[in-house]
Ligand SMILES: CC(=O)N[C@H]1[C@@H](OP(=O)(O)OP(=O)(O)OC[C@H]2O[C@@H](n3ccc(=O)[nH]c3=O)[C@H](O)[C@@H]2O)O[C@H](CO)[C@@H](O)[C@@H]1O
């Protein structure tokens with residue numbers, strides 16, 4: 001296991017290039033199982049969730065050929081299993097997409113309940129409701145088993161009880177090869193929903209309305225191979241923006257879709273950060289003091305929950321008192337606040353609301369990542385803090401950020417990876 005050692009207090013200066021979007025890639029890779037041909041996928045981020053999905057697909061019989069750092073070819077013509085192994089599936093959230101993809105293509109799937117960041121219970125009842133509406137029999141337990149009546153799903157009208165990214169994408173996948181038309185109402189509108197629809201359409205699907213709250217999928221007989229390039233990662237870009245806001249400096253962020261960043265740019269601008277947009281870049285700088293503001297996380301185009309910990313760290317350094325309301329998950333997404341307190345953050349959590357009294361500076365300390373974005377937020381805190389921060393449990397960060405340490409080092413951050421000796425690791429586990 002590794003840890004990150006961060007010497008804080010250096011402004012970030014230079015350029016950083018954003019990788020492909022994690023939450024698009026982790027849907028598009030399983031969606032390649034729907035394709036009876038070869039998909040060439042470009043701009044794949046090099047993150048551990050992606051590596052794990054490749055292993056799962058290979059185990060099912062798909063051929064995954066890595067062409068270069070960011071391009072793969074997936075050939076799903078010879079898939080021979082619809083039951084990925086429990087051990088692999090339970091490590092990531094996105095494995096729920098295996099259900100929609102396998103059920104859509106082969107009429108059956110047996111998949112363990114997914115893992116991912118632990119924010120308390122993360123049910124998949126809306127996914128299951130959609131599959132059942134489309135004529136699947138579904139049994140739930142540690143394993144979710146789904147079988148389409150007559151071997152093929154039938155198009156249906158699905159109204160989601162809450163806006164769910166996962167359910168919208170999973171139902172879209174299942175419906176792509178169903179008999180007839182499926183509609184999803186109250187659908188999620190995140191950029192990765194549109195990206196998945198574009199991927200499937202480029203392979204021959206007939207999906208309209210992605211990016212609105214009403215999506216219509218006309219089932220087709222077959223999807224053929226093709227080439228697709230994944231969108232840039234909104235949250236990775238937002239994380240670098242938050243890092244400049246907290247540590248100061250001036251960063252040119254390349255390979256972004258500025259429209260996707262509006263919800264984050266608007267908040268940072270309110271706080272006194274300068275954000276200048278060009279075609280596919282953002283120039284972000286902060287020299288003066290940070291101003292307080294309130295943030296509430298919401299489905300897109302609202303402020304993303306996956307940026308909540310990072311913005312909270314920035315607000316912990318702003319003048320005055322800010323409120324951060326977690327509108328998508330519950331208080332469990334505030335677990336990292338204990339670690340921020342160790343660094344001198346003045347924060348209190350009351351249910352879904354965190355009250356943040358800005359402090360003049362944070363102080364480096366030994367802290368632990370409890371999930372992916374919490375880990376990224378603590379890196380940002382470490383970059384801005386006085387002194388040295390030692391961050392452990394960084395495997396969470398590596399689930400979703402490609403080479404975070406290398407990219408930060410290239411813009412002047414003093415951060416390095418250190419291996420934790422086995423003896424120390426064992427001690428930490430006993431403690
Ligand atoms: C792999 C992936 O893309 N993960 C993202 C996805 O997670 P995920 O797809 O799990 O998130 P959802 O949008 O489904 O969840 C939104 C809310 O709805 C609830 N819910 C969801 C489905 C369901 O069947 N029943 C139910 O009650 C969830 O508990 C949560 O409170 O979107 C989240 C919200 O943008 C992001 O934080 C995650 O990074």
Ligand SMILES: C=C(OP(=O)(O)O)C(=O)O
Pocket residue numbers: 022023092093094115116117118306372373400
């Ligand atoms: C919550 C996240 O990921 P996952 O849903 O994969 O756990 C995230 O990307 O912030």
